Amino acid sequence: MACNCREQITKMIREQLGDPLANIRGVICFGKDGVQFKPTVAITYRKKKKDGSFCKAQSEMELSYEYCPFCGRKIEEDKEFKKEDKQ
Numbered sequence: 801m802a803c804n805c806r807e808q809i810t811k812m813i814r815e816q817l818g819d820p821l822a823n824i825r826g827v828i829c830f831g832k833d834g835v836q837f838k839p840t841v842a843i844t845y846r847k848k849k850k851d852g853s854f855c856k857a858q859s860e861m862e863l864s865y866e867y868c869p870f871c872g873r874k875i876e877e878d879k880e881f882k883k884e885d886k887q
């Protein structure tokens with residue numbers, strides 16, 4: 801990531817909640833550059849049944865974002881790998 805907001809905010813959350821394992825949601829992606837952590841926001845929605853009506857139960861999905869929600873800087877894949885990537 802281009803910034804260290806996630807580390808700082810995670811530290812703050814852990815201090816505030818008193819739980820050393822408290823975390824910001826995210827997904828681990830396996831790409832050509834290796835393993836990467838992507839922060840996500842949770843989406844809640846109801847699945848549609850075949851007849852067009854919605855299920856009563858809420859389903860969840862994770863959506864990752866390109867820009868840091870705390871400082872607005874673009875979240876880069878991995879700086880070290882990006883420099884070598886000639887694409």
Ligand SMILES: [Zn+2]
Nearest residue numbers: 803805868871
């Ligand atoms: Zn940031």
